[in-house]
Amino acid sequence: MSTTQLRADAQRNLERVLDAAAELFAERGCDVSVDEIARRAGVGHATVFRRFPTKDALISAVVSKQIRELIGFVETALAEEDAGEAFRSFVWHAGEMHARDRGLHEGYTRCAMRDVAEAKAELNALIDRLIERAQEAGALRRDVSADDVSTLVGTAIRGAYGASDAELWRRYVGVVLDGLAARG
Amino acid sequence: MSTTQLRADAQRNLERVLDAAAELFAERGCDVSVDEIARRAGVGHATVFRRFPTKDALISAVVSKQIRELIGFVETALAEEDAGEAFRSFVWHAGEMHARDRGLHEGYTRCAMRDVAEAKAELNALIDRLIERAQEAGALRRDVSADDVSTLVGTAIRGAYGASDAELWRRYVGVVLDGLAARG
DNA sequence: GCGTAACCGGACTCTGTCGTCCGTTTTTCG
DNA sequence: CGAAAAACGGACGACAGAGTCCGGTTACGC
Numbered sequence: 003m004s005t006t007q008l009r010a011d012a013q014r015n016l017e018r019v020l021d022a023a024a025e026l027f028a029e030r031g032c033d034v035s036v037d038e039i040a041r042r043a044g045v046g047h048a049t050v051f052r053r054f055p056t057k058d059a060l061i062s063a064v065v066s067k068q069i070r071e072l073i074g075f076v077e078t079a080l081a082e083e084d085a086g087e088a089f090r091s092f093v094w095h096a097g098e099m100h101a102r103d104r105g106l107h108e109g110y111t112r113c114a115m116r117d118v119a120e121a122k123a124e125l126n127a128l129i130d131r132l133i134e135r136a137q138e139a140g141a142l143r144r145d146v147s148a149d150d151v152s153t154l155v156g157t158a159i160r161g162a163y164g165a166s167d168a169e170l171w172r173r174y175v176g177v178v179l180d181g182l183a184a185r186g
Numbered sequence: 187m188s189t190t191q192l193r194a195d196a197q198r199n200l201e202r203v204l205d206a207a208a209e210l211f212a213e214r215g216c217d218v219s220v221d222e223i224a225r226r227a228g229v230g231h232a233t234v235f236r237r238f239p240t241k242d243a244l245i246s247a248v249v250s251k252q253i254r255e256l257i258g259f260v261e262t263a264l265a266e267e268d269a270g271e272a273f274r275s276f277v278w279h280a281g282e283m284h285a286r287d288r289g290l291h292e293g294y295t296r297c298a299m300r301d302v303a304e305a306k307a308e309l310n311a312l313i314d315r316l317i318e319r320a321q322e323a324g325a326l327r328r329d330v331s332a333d334d335v336s337t338l339v340g341t342a343i344r345g346a347y348g349a350s351d352a353e354l355w356r357r358y359v360g361v362v363l364d365g366l367a368a369r370g
Numbered sequence: 371g372c373g374t375a376a377c378c379g380g381a382c383t384c385t386g387t388c389g390t391c392c393g394t395t396t397t398t399c400g
Numbered sequence: 401c402g403a404a405a406a407a408c409g410g411a412c413g414a415c416a417g418a419g420t421c422c423g424g425t426t427a428c429g430c
Contacts, residue, residue, distance in 0.1 A: 008406090008407090009396085009397060009398075009405090009406055009407065010397070010398090011396070011397065011406090011407070011408085012397095012406075012407060012408090015407085015408085035386075035387060035388085036387075036388070036389085037386090037387075037388095040409090045408080045409075046408065046409030046410065047388090047389090047409085048389085048390080048391090048408075048409055048410080049407080049408060049409070051388085051389060051390080052407075052408085055389090056388085056389085057387090057388065057389090111348075143361075145357060146357075146361070150357070150358070150361075153345040153346070153358070154342060154345065154358060154361060154362075156345070157341035157342060157344060157345035158338060158341060158342070160341060161337040161338065161340070161341035162337070164295075173329060173330075173334070174334070174337070174338060176365075177327075177330070177334075177338060177362065177365035177366060178338075178361065178362065178365055179365070180364065180365040180367075180369065181360075181361035181362055181363070181364040181365025181366070182361060182365070183364075185364065192376090192377095193375090193376055193377065193426085193427060193428075194427070194428085195376090195377070195378085195426070195427065196376075196377060196378090196427095199377090199378085219416080219417055219418085220417075220418070220419085221416095221417075221418095224379090229378075229379075230378065230379030230380065231379080231418090231419090232378075232379055232380080232419085232420080232421085233377080233378060233379070235418085235419060235420080236377080236378085239419090240418085240419080241417090241418070241419090
């Protein structure tokens with residue numbers, strides 16, 4: 003790994019850039035300019051482009067970090083006994099994360115077939131297991147996939163972004179979860 | 187009105203611009219450039235700006251036309267006896283329209299507080315009546331407003347846009363409708 | 371037909387953003 | 401310490417889209 007080892011200052015700046023990008027994406031979505039990210043990180047924007055050849059590469063880096071966090075949520079949920087409860091618990095956790103981070107779903111869908119493909123595939127595979135279990139337990143309708151769940155929850159929360167009521171997203175996620183419950 | 191009467195060619199071009207804009211917004215969303223709209227309309231883009239001082243004004247014009255169509259749907263639905271059925275029927279109609287027109291929900295939310303305010307208010311008032319009736323009939327959960335319904339249905343359909351399955355949006359709307367149904 | 375007012379569209383400006391270049395500064399290591 | 405390698409960032413280029421201007425053209429009333 004010593005070949006790819008960065009100099010100390012470079013390493014520090016890289017982290018600052020990633021932090022600044024994550025913050026700004028969370029606050030205002032992926033459309034913030036690279037200049038602004040660099041400004042918040044306290045570096046010139048050329049420094050950003052030295053580490054990430056492209057703005058999309060930077061977005062991917064931030065998003066894949068967040069996907070890893072989501073993977074943690076699913077793994078926790080999979081440990082739960084009650085399959086239906088596990089599913090709902092994961093959705094609420096993921097919902098909290100999306101509600102806190104405006105750029106998450108946007109970035110997730112934006113860099114669809116790029117560097118995050120493997121992380122995304124891993125996440126989806128885990129969610130699929132969660133879903134399958136919930137379906138077998140009769141707690142979840144059978145005609146939904148991991149992508150469907152991500153999309154429905156993600157878009158519902160995005161729909162609540164501008165609202166004055168900061169908790170609106172919870173009602174929306176509640177509606178979607180009710181809709182996803184198996185019909186009896 | 188003769189003071190605002192346009193010359194014949196100007197009138198013709200205005201209609202072409204509106205048609206072209208509606209087509210392109212439907213196909214690719216509101217982000218198509220004014221140049222492209224003008225090109226499809228067969229005019230220079232200055233001609234577009236002569237009629238609509240701003241791109242947003244053009245979007246508003248297109249959207250308000252579509253809102254009027256939606257208003258027609260609600261009025262039809264309000265004539266229905268069964269309040270729950272009326273609500274669902276409207277949602278499916280509106281869904282068809284959104285699914286056909288990628289720019290609709292985008293434009294609807296984009297020009298939020300602009301020239302379409304009155305049309306939007308009228309639509310919302312009608313939807314509210316539809317909702318109220320459905321709630322009284324016990325066919326709809328009580329904690330949703332017209333805005334909530336528009337948002338949930340609109341975002342669910344937008345989530346289905348890229349999909350290879352052109353009918354995916356129907357499943358998503360189905361999930362949302364199930365979620366909106368009153369819990370018993 | 372003809373003059374005028376309305377209209378047209380190509381060329382232009384302005385702004386904002388991504389991405390590159392290169393002279394200067396900083397770290398690192400012998 | 402001193403030199404080489406790495407990194408820095410301001411200046412620059414390129415591009416795209418919104419909105420403006422003006423010289424030429426077209427419709428319309430007389």
